[in-house]
Amino acid sequence: MDLHFGDSKPTDEERAAVDALLGPPESAWEAPAGEWVDRSADDLRWARGGRPARDRRDLLLPGLHAINDRVGWISDGALDYLCRRLTVPPAEAYGVATFYAMFSVRPRPATVLHVCTDLACAAHGAAEVCAGIEQRLGAGSGVHIERSPCLGLCERAPAALAVRAGDPVRTAVAAPATVESAVLAATSPDSADEEPPASLAVPQAGDPSLVLLSRVGVVDPASLDDYRAEGGYTALRRAFDIGPAQVIREVTDAGLVGRGGAAFPTGRKWQATASQPDHPHYVVCNADESEPGTFKDRVIMEGDPYSLIESMTIAGYAVGAHHGYLYLRGEYPRALARLEHAIAQARSRGLLGDDVMGQGYAFDIEIRRGAGAYICGEETALFNSIEGFRGEPRSKPPFPVEKGLFGKPTAENNVETLVNVLPILTMGAQAYAAIGTQKSTGPKLFCVSGSVARPGIYELPFGATLGELLELAGPPEKLRAVLLGGAAGGFVRADELDIPLTFEGTREAGTTLGSGVVLALDDTVPLPRILLRIAEFFRDESCGQCVPCRVGTVRQEEALTRLLERAGAEAEDDIALLREVGRAMRDASICGLGQTAWNAVESAIDRLGAYA
């Protein structure tokens, strides 16, 4: 490939940001355009590009982050310089940079304030807070305000996240946000209030019956010793004792099913990956968690980060991988810091690296940050994102267990799924399978938000009813509806609270558990607005690859906008149109985003009688 670079130059700062990630240029050929001054004789024999350079394509996303973090946006010169260093065609890199919501290729202020206007926050007055912030931080304030999809802080809704570019980049969270606290976070991130500990998101914290959340609020998330003192790394030790094949058998016998939304049996996924002749194998932890209303993975990562490191190590050992990627959503600065610290500690104590626990097994974990794209939670889009391509889903088959990350066999799992492997190994498959129901085994995390007294993460054995869960969280006096499973899930009525929270129970009731979202709405929440917000979400988050989703989500949003003011007979035409488009989207879209985008609205029409 014959690369063509423009002659736009990076600033010193942009160049320093890229060099900090990639090291200084090896040759004048890699230097920014026009800077040939220190060309040496060696440069004449230096070939740019080739396989070694192309193999670094996966550093494109980290490179874009490096620039965006330092400067706040990505200029032509910075992008060209990054492309030159990585031998990536600038047109492709531009396509990648413009795919992600957290990047800008137009100049903007160094501080960006993301103000959540999504479901839980909307139910807690996000609109007023946002308007107030916009009034206070107008033009010239040096703050760029972005109305944002769910920030994963729903238990403290409404939420805002400030990111100030610089070296280092500074972040601050305001949640629950007032106009004052959000403005303070944006104008002075260093002096903003510290976030409450993760355990505050766990109303049951300290309850001895907790399994997955047992350590949240009990251990210091920075302390590996604390973690070990509370039973940490006994599961990995057991894994080494019984060997990879037996680990997979235990996970299979335990009946563990993926918690990322698609409910795929984990043991089968691991077995299929482990048995592939092609190498290397990879494990990928899906910590993208961008489903509106979901924040369980964040709480685990913030409150008990070592448990995820240990689980990924076990997964790697089981499937024969030596390298794990942890794909973390870009809006989780605190989880990032805690995981980076935990990984470094584990490495320094021989729990990651060339010889894990002295067992002769090499395993390490690399964190990759997303940059604001819900679609990157789709498993194959996530691979493309890590590889430095646009986060567009691939068509299946082939499936990830056969051709996943870098085209190699890959086991990809959700954070909560992985963390379940610890109790499976410590208590044994049988004891674990005894929790929950026959078909839905083990404990389950639920993200309860909206109109409840005690929003947060709840852990219950599978099989508890929706009503029992809401009882714990303090249901509103006049419950109107519950959104189960997030934006891709479905609404149920206030008189359906005896639905058992299991995969089979929700399926029987014609709904889904999805990613564990339980969003309660009381009768003050304007339903048509919420439905429009859901449609907006999917319109914004569609990758744009396939027609039914790219155009269908827009047509649905248009119809729902019209329906804000219509009901009864007047609404019939638009509802018919929604149904027809929704059916084709479900049938013909490439990935789960387009296939499920219409679920929630359809359920609101059918079960709640919206627009009747």
Place this chain on the structure above:
Amino acid sequence: MTTAESPVRGGAPAARHSTAVPLAPPRRLLEFTIDDEPVRVPEGSTILDACRAQGKDIPTLCQGDTLTPKNACRVCMVEVEGSRTLVPACSRRAEAGMTVHTDTERARHSRKIVLELLASSVDLSTTPRAAEWLKEYDAKPDRFGPQAARLNEEPKVDNDLYVRDYDKCILCYKCVDACGDQWQNTFAISVAGRGFDARIAVEHDAPLTDSACVYCGNCIEVCPTGALSFKSEFDMRAAGTWDESKQSETTTVCAYCGVGCNLTLHVQDNEIVKVTSPHDNPVTHGNLCIKGRFGYQHVQNRE
């Protein structure tokens, strides 16, 4: 040049050039049924290949005979028993024992809606067969109302050779693939932005003249909608003088270099109005360079 799949991207391997050098060992045949009729196709065939061999006409837009199927347009969807969703015929490999239905109410509904969505958002007036399909599936793009969002972009006329009229672009990715790792290896264009705002663009949204483009025109060759066209064609259409019924096509060998690429000269009123290249040519598979594609002025008789 090859169309070998890039394993990293995980796409389906490029298939079947009708002209592939016939040295491969004979492929096994596999049997399955299409619309209740048994069919036998060589292993590796797509459902679309099998349908076409049966004489079934399934609409396709993003599928290209020289490109790895991107299966992005979703007009070729068929029903495969046991599959939760419909299946793109253009990219799904036939498997022994499969039961395929191409003309069910479900498949027809999906094609109709997809055509409506497309026609409501972009200009399909120069897309061959689009009008016919819209009629066949009773698609009514107008029903989304006058407020329905459209692309509404001015054509980009920034060089003398070809015009980019993205108002007609269905985002089939063919031009990106042709310019990128599947043929040209120039990587001058890619998809930028996301969702409904996604567009084909060069880096920094610059004019084509500032990009890596080498004006091979291979992207024009594969574009299924006329979003990319010769400047000559664009100008004649604007002037109302473009008339395919008055055009003749002559295939000849390019005179510029020794490779021997085949050129098809499209001539109207004794003037070459554009140049294409036969896709079944084993040397070029429809690809040319700037000279073959655009350098035809010297053969025109100018007073």
